[in-house]
Amino acid sequence: MNYHFDFDVLLPGQYRDWLLDGLWTTLQLSGVSLVFALLLAIIVAVMRMSPLKTLRAISASYVEFVRNTPLLVQMLFWYFGASQLFSDSAAQWLYAHNYEFVAAAFALVFYTAAFMAEDIRSGFRAIPREQMEAARASGLSFLQSVRFVVLPQAMRVSVPPLISQALNLIKNSSLAMAIGVAELTYQARQIESYTFKSFEAFAAATVLYLVISLIVTAAGHLYATRARGRIYA
Amino acid sequence: MPSFASLFAVVLSLVATLAASPANADLLQDVKARGELAVGVKDSTPPFGFIRENDRSIVGYDIDIAAAIAKALGVKLKTVPVTSATRIPELMQGRIDLIAATMTHTHEREQQIAFSYTYFVTGQKILVKRSSGVTQLAQLAGKRLSSVRGSTSEQNIKAAVPSATVLAFNDYPSAFLALTQGKVAAMTTDETILLALKNKAPKPDDYMLLEQYVSSEPYGLGMRKGEDAFRAEVNRILVELERSGAAAKTFEIWFGPKSDVPLKRTFKIENDKI
Numbered sequence: 086m087n088y089h090f091d092f093d094v095l096l097p098g099q100y101r102d103w104l105l106d107g108l109w110t111t112l113q114l115s116g117v118s119l120v121f122a123l124l125l126a127i128i129v130a131v132m133r134m135s136p137l138k139t140l141r142a143i144s145a146s147y148v149e150f151v152r153n154t155p156l157l158v159q160m161l162f163w164y165f166g167a168s169q170l171f172s173d174s175a176a177q178w179l180y181a182h183n184y185e186f187v188a189a190a191f192a193l194v195f196y197t198a199a200f201m202a203e204d205i206r207s208g209f210r211a212i213p214r215e216q217m218e219a220a221r222a223s224g225l226s227f228l229q230s231v232r233f234v235v236l237p238q239a240m241r242v243s244v245p246p247l248i249s250q251a252l253n254l255i256k257n258s259s260l261a262m263a264i265g266v267a268e269l270t271y272q273a274r275q276i277e278s279y280t281f282k283s284f285e286a287f288a289a290a291t292v293l294y295l296v297i298s299l300i301v302t303a304a305g306h307l308y309a310t311r312a313r314g315r316i317y318a
Numbered sequence: 319m320p321s322f323a324s325l326f327a328v329v330l331s332l333v334a335t336l337a338a339s340p341a342n343a344d345l346l347q348d349v350k351a352r353g354e355l356a357v358g359v360k361d362s363t364p365p366f367g368f369i370r371e372n373d374r375s376i377v378g379y380d381i382d383i384a385a386a387i388a389k390a391l392g393v394k395l396k397t398v399p400v401t402s403a404t405r406i407p408e409l410m411q412g413r414i415d416l417i418a419a420t421m422t423h424t425h426e427r428e429q430q431i432a433f434s435y436t437y438f439v440t441g442q443k444i445l446v447k448r449s450s451g452v453t454q455l456a457q458l459a460g461k462r463l464s465s466v467r468g469s470t471s472e473q474n475i476k477a478a479v480p481s482a483t484v485l486a487f488n489d490y491p492s493a494f495l496a497l498t499q500g501k502v503a504a505m506t507t508d509e510t511i512l513l514a515l516k517n518k519a520p521k522p523d524d525y526m527l528l529e530q531y532v533s534s535e536p537y538g539l540g541m542r543k544g545e546d547a548f549r550a551e552v553n554r555i556l557v558e559l560e561r562s563g564a565a566a567k568t569f570e571i572w573f574g575p576k577s578d579v580p581l582k583r584t585f586k587i588e589n590d591k592i
Contacts, residue, residue, distance in 0.1 A: 165495055180462075180501050185485070265464070265485035265496070274467055275486070 107272030
């Protein structure tokens with residue numbers, strides 16, 4: 086092996102700044118996508134158990150459609166495809182305002198929400214039907230029963246699988262480099278192409294992904310310990 | 319077993335022979351006496367040097383330039399196929415007198431060999447939509463450009479227009495699509511690649527290349543160092559080809575509007591500045 090390891094490229098300076106910029110973009114992209122994906126997932130999951138057949142069908146089709154299409158294809162669709170539908174002025178405005186990031190976030194939200202909706206649905210199913218029936222019998226509407234009785238418990242049950250979806254989301258955000266979002270993997274590749282230090286650049290990116298993921302896992306674990314005993318299933 | 323002294327003598331005489339052979343006479347007179355100019359050319363790099371299918375002969379822009387020099391010297395042209403890796407060693411070993419093989423004139427190579435005046439310029443260019451009104455590199459300040467990840471193009475444009483944002487895509491078609499859809503103001507990479515993308519577009523006339531180069535690759539003819547009379551004569555002939563219009567005519571043949579790679583001639587053969 087005649088590769089010469091040189092971790093100096095990661096010392097303070099231009100390349101480290103790129104890496105930190107990339108890390109920040111990854112955190113922003115994952116954070117924004119996580120919040121909206123969770124909201125969308127809850128809506129989709131509630132629709133899935135609604136008394137209305139149409140809503141259930143829409144929700145089920147959405148989940149199946151999105152889960153069975155590659156994320157990269159969806160990303161390219163939002164970036165190169167969907168933008169064709171905008172009016173010229175809207176497109177110009179968007180292109181001037183970091184449309185890469187917006188398109189990547191859209192793709193991540195729609196993709197992740199489908200998986201999260203399924204996890205939340207399993208959470209709902211873990212709560213005995215009788216609670217729903219009792220809530221409805223006590224005079225609460227369907228939405229009220231969901232909001233005050235079933236959802237809070239279902240969310241707690243769903244935390245472990247949701248954590249793993251959040252981890253997937255963070256890792257999937259690296260695909261955004263295909264549409265020019267300068268996130269962590271993109272920057273690692275930039276450093277590689279400028280310095281030819283592939284090992285060092287990707288090792289640094291790997292460590293950073295690992296650190297973010299471990300923090301998220303730890304937070305989930307902490308929640309799970311504290312929430313124990315608060316589920317009345 | 320030979321004695322150390324005799325071995326030393328043999329080595330010494332070998333070194334003396336090697337050192338003496340290329341420098342024993344003036345190359346210019348040598349070539350004229352021989353009646354033949356040996357030129358190292360590419361044989362698989364159209365349109366600079368490649369084998370023509372119908373008669374299996376080596377033709378191209380480089381060959382035409384070499385032939386014009388041989389003709390002006392009053393000698394026959396002998397083409398010797400070389401590759402990028404072999405052209406300088408072949409020259410140093412004296413198997414060829416001149417390199418005409420798409421060789422970029424660089425400061426690194428100047429350490430080893432001498433260069434003629436620049437006889438061709440290619441390089442990195444900018445492709446824009448004709449409707450954008452951009453005609454100068456400077457107009458791209460603060461704008462977004464697409465390029466391809468890992469290419470030197472990206473580094474060059476950042477040096478040329480520091481305020482421009484470069485969006486690096488995974489491949490050339492994606493970078494071009496971003497330009498087509500107006501997501502970026504321009505795309506930058508090697509001129510020949512841009513031309514190919516432009517020509518394949520549904521409406522090639524909607525796009526245009528800026529005339530300015532982001533970085534340029536001047537091609538020079540390579541010669542051994544120290545052959546000043548030969549180099550002066552080659553440069554004199556090149557300048558004469560430029561003056562008479564013969565050089566422009568050769569360019570027209572290989573890069574004219576009817577050729578496979580229509581380029582605009584933005585250079586003149588006049589110096590060896592890089």
